[in-house]
Amino acid sequence: MSDRTVNDLGCVPAELPYFHTVGIGAGPANLSLAALFESATTERIALFDAAPGPSWHADLLYSGVRMQTGWLKDLVSLVDPRHKLTFHNYLVTTGRLYALLNAQFDAIPRIEYQRYLAWAAEQIGNISYSSRIDRVSFGEGGFTVHSDGKPLARSEHLVLGVGTRPMLPAYLGGLPADQVFIADGLAARLDAMRADTEAPVAVIGAGQTGIECVFRLLGAGFTDISWFGRHQWFQSIDDSPIANDIYRPQHVDYMQELTRTTRRQLIADHKLTGDALTPGALRALYQANYDGMLELGRYPVTLLPHRDVTSGERDGNDIVLRCTSPERREEYRFRHVVVAAGREATPLPLDDELRERIDLDDENEMIVESDFSVRWKGMNGHKIYALGASRYSHGLTNAGLTLLPVRAARVVNSMFGTHIYQVRDELSPVRW
Template identity: 45%
Template sequence: MSRQRYDFDTVAIGAGPSNLSLAALYEGACGRPLPVFERSPGPTWHEGLMLPGARLQTSWIKDLVSLVDPRHELSFLNYIVSTGRVYAFLNAQFDAIPRLEYARYLAWAAGHLDIRYGTAVDRVAYDDGFELYGGGRLLGRARHVVFGLGTRPHVPSCFTGRTLPGVILAEHLMGRLPDLTDRDAPAVVVGGGQTGAECVLALLRAGFHDVQWMGRRHWFAPLDDSPPANDFYRPSYLGFFTGLPEATRRRLLSEQVATSDGVSMSSLQEIYRAEYEERLENGGRPLTLLPGRDVVAVSGRGGVVTMRCRLTTGGHEFREARHVVLATGREPAPLPFDAEMAEMVELDATGEPVVEQHYSLLWKHADQHRVFVQNRARFTHGINDPNLSLLSVRAAYIVNALFEREAYRIRDEHTFTVWPDSHPR
């Protein structure tokens, strides 16, 4: 038994979907609330990316709880019924639900959980348990900790540390749109994924007449949402993938990228239709697609941003724009370990913490004090990791590991895909 006193057996840091799912299933397993520390003053989820018409790329049944506990009170179905909108929701016949609806569902669920808003944890230390600090003040001690810190915008290195007035992060676009009054000036969206597509649509709807969409791949690839692609987002494949050699995992991830990082077909259709109708009505060329371009250098002068782009076909070209929207993906937020704690964590060849089977970190005192991470195990657990598809499954694995019992049984038995054995006889 530890000689130290703990304020919490387990504490979660970050109140995004991952830790909301964890908190819901944790309380369902033991009847006690899981305290979740969240730096923002209230419920929020990608607030700046609630662009008009934005849709979730994941089925609503893959909510916080239903894949492992469909009778849980915090299911999306219970939310839509208890808020009195179920019939309107059904009659709207959404192929994919609005992202704003999902954000409101998360806020509704958070209201039933122990979310401690306005509590930023900026340092985690170890002393026979975890000490959580915020603003230089000790917030509490915990036996185990779960990080669900989410992501932050990835900014290409050529834009980093530069002050270029015309450059806008995608998550700031909606707030900046009213100030962008020169609608005839070129506006470039950098990033060929779903967020880039939504930014293109937002600019077209706002009346911009020269929108240019730039992406690194040789085409703007649609999301592969086919049944075989969705086999990668099943517990059975997760179990297979984690047992593969590292080099094999990395190779397969590069092959599977279109199942996660593509554009919804409905968004692509809407873009093509919007361009066609605008040209039909007003002439001109409101939209130019620029695939196969990677921005490698940037400069600004006289209110114009100049970008040097490396081409997939070889060579370079220059592009100028008054406004540049960066929709260049997201990256994991850094873990707030202090220097001594960080030294105890095992790192892989890329400098990232080693994530074990049940999302726990490999570190010096893992036999007594567990550190779990969510949304940063892509290279060990597969393409599904930062995705919402296995949200509740991941949380269930963590809950089972915390309680060292099968609090939730994860079933995926109706399979007919036989993946190749990585250790053939």
């Protein structure tokens, strides 16, 4: 496998494979990068992923859940529609084009997108699964990635695509794990919970994952579900044309011209363009809840907006949740509590020496340049790129799937110092 021998680090075996680029994580971000990289150069890229095989938020994947992004926004099409890894090619070569078209989905099933990712991953040269990178070091000649104390590979450049992970807020820590758990744990617990479908269940979090948990509980026959959200109402994504203009390369470029402080303010203001419920999801819930009410004589789902859950405590078989809302304090009693209260950046496995060299802004965020390279000391031609790790560098587009190939194209262009890929975005009626 090795192209070059490595003699400069005593602890590194000479046969350690050497790549032009190593990507940590094989989620959509790095898959898109590897797809564009491999068709642009004969240099080699390798991806390492902790998961045992291709997967995409597998614990939140089940029948009926839909994408929040249109299928044209696949790994490659926006930049290279003739690439072999388009979603269209996936549909044709797996024989499902007509079936999917005639199903007339407004948004495709997430399971289908996951299958597309797995199909694409199979065609990308070097992806190692079951390889959690727990340390990246930097020495003469480049980066070394390590797993379980062993070096796995070396590279000239490094791309961080480690995504996010769900979190259990501290105010719910220390409670029994079989009663209070994150949304990703619901599927595994559903069978045991079904022993008593009349027991009250809470879902905390008014985002898309929250509503999907409510639907899942409703579909499993639960009849007493309380859904908590912080805002005054449960908000859906602004899917208007101008809100979508925020997700154009033109807007990303405009943001790059602004100071970090202004950018931060604007990005906070963009929340509802992407970080909210799929349009139509609330209507579907209202209708399912109405159906439930016709059957039970009361609504199976109670919506509790404008509640800030502040603590939880075990009391007998129940969990007592305390929450505040303006001018009120309340307590509710549940058998189970499903927490969909957001995700946090997955920690970067950089060793201390490398971490200390990275430049941070006033908010302790890595400084990520317009080409997605990280500013760090002593790089000497070796670049670290961060995909999705910096909400405030490029805006919400950097956290989602909408501009994956555009990001990847900019990284490939930056790595090779030439415009291998053209990013075209013309004809906008908006002047930012």
